[in-house]
Amino acid sequence: MFGIPMRQMSGQRYKRTNFDDDDTISNGGTPPAVDFHPGIVFKGGLTLWQRKTTLEKALIILLILLAISLIVIAAILAVRESQLQDLRKGTDYCMTPECVTVASSIITTMDRSADPCKDFFQYACGGWIKSHPIPSGHSRWGTFSVLWQENQLVMKNVIEKVSVKTRSNAERKAQDYFVSCMDKNKTVEALGAQPLLDILRGLGGWGISNKSGTWQQNAWNLQTAVEKVHMIDVSPLFNMWVGGNDRNSSSNILLVDQSGLGLPERDYYLNKSITEDKVLSGYLEYMTTLGMLLGAEDRNATRDDMIKVIEFETKIAEITIPAKDRRDEEKNYHKMRIVDMQKQFPFLNWLQYFNSMMSVVNITLKSSEEVVVYAPKFLKNLKAILSNAKSSDDGKNTLNNYLMWSVVKSLAPYLSKPFREAKKTFTQVMTGVTGNEEMWRYCITDTDVVLGFALGSMFVKEAFHGASKAEKMIDEVKMAFKKNLPNLHWMDDETRRAAIDKANAVVDMIGFPEYILNVTRLDKQYQRLQINKSEYFMNNFRNLRFALVKNLEKLRKPPKKNAWGMTPPTVNAYYTPTKNEIVFPAGILQAPFYDQNFPKSLNFGAMGVVMGHELTHGFDDQGREYDKFGNLRPWWNNQSIEKFKQRTQCMIKQYSQYKLNGEAVRGEQTLGENIADNGGLKSAYYAYEDWVSKKGEEVALPAVGLSHRQLFFMGFAQVWCSSSTKEADHLQIVSDPHSPAKYRVIGTLSNSKEFAREYKCPVGSPMNPKEKCVVW
Known part of the structure; x- marks a missing residue:
């Protein structure tokens, strides 16, 4: 029925008026002159019904029941036919x-x-x-999730099609990346921790593990350490990137903002006990476990070092500006020259830092280069924290551990099963997720992150019309x-x-x-990204550098429209x-x-x-x-x-x-x-x-x-x-x-x-x- 009244919608139900089958009409006790009601009395004292034999009575009752049944059936058929006519007409x-x-x-x-x-x-x-109970491997499940799973299946089907007719190199790279993630040849398991240990060695070593190289405290320098870590697109202490200038949308500019927390938000640190708080104690366990997997020899000593890293991150959390206080874009925007940054935040040589970063795209900056700083108050407070930490050997040790931990945290998920299991345990503490998502779903999502427009090209051709x-x-x-x-x-x-x-x-x-359907343009986008079927960890490490270069080379160019x-x-x-x-x-x-x-x-x-x-x-x-x-x-x-x-x-x-x-x-x-x-x-x-x-x-x-x-x-x-x-x-x-x-x-x-x-x-x-x- 079209347009049901709202009483029904508010939780009430219609009540049909039901009339009893034996309702009678009273006319003051005087029966009609002629009727076939079985209670009418004839002269002589016997009713017509009383004069019938038992067989006759049974036949009469049967005929009455048959008549009633025929009437009911006819009514039902009439109603149904009316409804069918309405449906055939499409009017209702x-x-x-x-x-x-x-x-x-x-x-x-x-x-x-x-x-x-x-x-x-x-x-x-x-x-x-x-x-719809929350499925294994998820902490949240909803309509968006269901649709994403359907999209994942489409992507899986197209990416697994083995065909020499694959139209572009970019699409083949997406296929190869997916294969490296699935790791059916167990290459990731065979390599274990070694790929990350090699990275840490190149960064100067992690004092927690001798396997990562020998960290030399006397030779350690905050400037060099920060530059090396930021050069692999990991951003402890602060974040730097190239983006549109808010006050001149036709130009790109260097941007700097607060960063540096290992947990998602400052509230996870403030007024909490590391050993008693569920999240912080879980975080500590995760850090300690990864330290041991990467070659630390003493679990208690590793745990003590990681406690100091959390305490350092807590100090950063205390100066981090809450999201609710950062909603006014006019107040966030502070444009200054690099030379002005040096005066206000002298914990780094900023010109040296920016030129080190921009060297990957062959751009040299002068101290007059303009930068937009979104959180100057944070950087001023960070200066005091770093000055205090650098003043002692123990503080330097903590700073190095903090910087190396930021790298370990970013890259460990691409290592072997023990690293992934440790992450899973911590994720359960953070989000309540239990169980595992199917590996192919994880890898499809991962491929979308790294080569999403190449994978998207296949998805669009398959499913979008x-x-x-x-x-x-x-x-x-x-x-x-x-x-x-x-x-x-x-x-x-x-x-x-x-x-x-x-x-x-x-x-x-x-x-x-539109460009993703153009083979030449799509291939050009991923031309500099090297992907190997048997190098899952290195595929991701190379992608970090690839993304960094793609971002920094925008500095001298206007923002791309429709990007x-x-x-x-x-x-x-x-x-x-x-x-x-x-x-x-x-x-x-x-x-x-x-x-x-x-x-x-x-x-x-x-x-x-x-x-x-x-x-x-x-x-x-x-x-x-x-x-x-x-x-x-x-x-x-x-x-x-x-x-x-x-x-x-x-x-x-x-x-x-x-x-x-x-x-x-x-x-x-x-x-x-x-x-x-x-x-x-x-x-x-x-x-x-x-x-x-x-x-x-x-x-x-x-x-x-x-x-x-x-x-x-x-x-x-x-x-x-x-x-x-x-x-x-x-x-x-x-x-x-x-x-x-x-x-x-x-x-x-x-x-x-x-x-x-x-x-x-x-x-x-x-x-x-x-x-x-x-x-x-």
């Missing part, structure tokens, strides 16, 4: 294979026992969560975003016009970069503020996010919201600071900025009230993504409304019992169906700019008056609070 339900399939998926994913006005995440995803309809959807979402701007009374007219200009200037990149930062099979999307680009890889342009044969309500609710999300990033608390050309500059009226910030405070407060396993979501840290979720939902919904106004209402999905406007919100929610371990939840809260999946659904929908209207949620209910936070 969409009965295409795609509609039937997606309807079934929606129903099995839902939990209809939940009240959508109390907890829409449970209502939309309860069935999925119940039937164009995106013209997706391109049209982006245009529709953009139009809805722009149409909504005049309704934002907090924004002044000048800023509104500039916002429309920026939205018009957004560049859409969909599917994959992709995600590979084609990736199930994700992104926005680049310095280029004002939104990017949607082929990997996500598939069901359940997008299928051109699905109802448009679901496409707009899933993929349309993703598109609106990325578009809104250009106007979140960070993206709004960049103009339509990607330049960081003030282009908003001050009054509009102040009103914008007032609205974002509402959202910070809202999301900070949500808790996962008793731990509060960080509203400031997740602000940008929350703004994008809310703005994306709104733009996509009104884009769908516009589509309906032009194309007409869609026919209903069978058996689901939801209108298409309700299905829009269901499509949005169900792409976030997921489960995760408590450890993974904690890791997300402390380090991820995104809110947990549950609150991406609940937080966003509870701010939507359109959602509340379509699901008839009472004002004041959890999914329809009186006060709503609205930015865009």
Whole structure:
């Protein structure tokens, strides 16, 4: 039935009015003049029924029962025929294979026992969560994960095709890398720790292990040690790279930022006991185990040395600026010359450091070269920490151990099974993951990381068949975003016009970069990367240097337009503020996010919201600071900025009230993504409304019992169906700019008056609070 009333959707069920079979009509006790009711009395004292023989009575009862049965059967057949006629006409339900399939998926994913006005995440995803336990080798499992597994299978099938007709050298390198990772000849096991020991020896040795060479404390120099480690694209103490200049998007510039922690986030170190805290003690065990595997002779002595490394990392954590305090791009941007860096942060010879790094691309710098430093306060505080450490032999020993540990941690996963098992044990402590992922899946993902555009070329040719309809959807979402701007009374007219200009200037990149289908251009991209089927460790080590050179050689060149930062099979999307680009890889342009044969309500609710999300990033608390050309500059009226910030405070407060396993979501840290979720939902919904106004209402999905406007919100929610371990939840809260999946659904929908209207949620209910936070 089309358009079931919302009482059913709020957890209540229709009650049919059932009439008893023996209901009678009373007329005051006077029977009708003529009737065949068996209770009528004739003259003489006997009823007609009493005069019948037993056989006659049985035959009469049988005839009555047969008549009733025939009436019931006829009624059923009539109803069924009517329904079949409706289905044949296609007037009531969409009965295409795609509609039937997606309807079934929606129903099995839902939990209809939940009240959508109390907890829409449970209502939309309860069935999925119940039937999808987290698989072995994963700490988190959701719709994204399932789609990625499907993409992995496509990539496995194409990469394992042994054919001399492979079209490009790059694709053959991807095949060879995959073979080296699978290591069916056990080459990795035979080499053991030796490849990493050779690297450590070349870096001057690791005092923990004599097998790594003899570390000479008297000859050790921080400057040289930092340069050597950074030259293999490992970044302890700080991070340096070449990227777009925020204030001049037509040029690249040297960039420096805080770095140096072995754990994902500073919170893992602060106010913790190394021996009592679960994560730190697990980290210590991992460090000690790797030290022993690399040739250390005394476990207790190795453990003591690693404790000092953790204590050093804790000092770095204490000066690391929290993510929530780094959201203002204007405040982060500090351009200075190398000579100015030398005055402010003299713990290194910066000109020597930069020239050492740039020597790999034959570029020589002068002290007047400009650098953007994102964390000058961090570097100033780092100077004091390093000065103190260098003042004693024990401090120098710890510094060397810290630098070498950063290398060991980065490269150990490419060694033999004992190293991988040690990593697995520590990963279980960090994320709660148990068991192992299938090796081929690990290796496909690894190949995507190293040679993703070569592998992506094969993936696209196998599985992607164009995106013209997706391109049209982006245009529709953009139009809805722009149409909504005049309704934002907090924004002044000048800023509104500039916002429309920026939205018009957004560049859409969909599917994959065209060059990957050009053999010559694809081969050129990976020409300098050497891959050998039997050298898994060295393939990765060479890739680090390859990536470093590719990055540093951009310094004297303008930023490449339409350069992709995600590979084609990736199930994700992104926005680049310095280029004002939104990017949607082929990997996500598939069901359940997008299928051109699905109802448009679901496409707009899933993929349309993703598109609106990325578009809104250009106007979140960070993206709004960049103009339509990607330049960081003030282009908003001050009054509009102040009103914008007032609205974002509402959202910070809202999301900070949500808790996962008793731990509060960080509203400031997740602000940008929350703004994008809310703005994306709104733009996509009104884009769908516009589509309906032009194309007409869609026919209903069978058996689901939801209108298409309700299905829009269901499509949005169900792409976030997921489960995760408590450890993974904690890791997300402390380090991820995104809110947990549950609150991406609940937080966003509870701010939507359109959602509340379509699901008839009472004002004041959890999914329809009186006060709503609205930015865009």
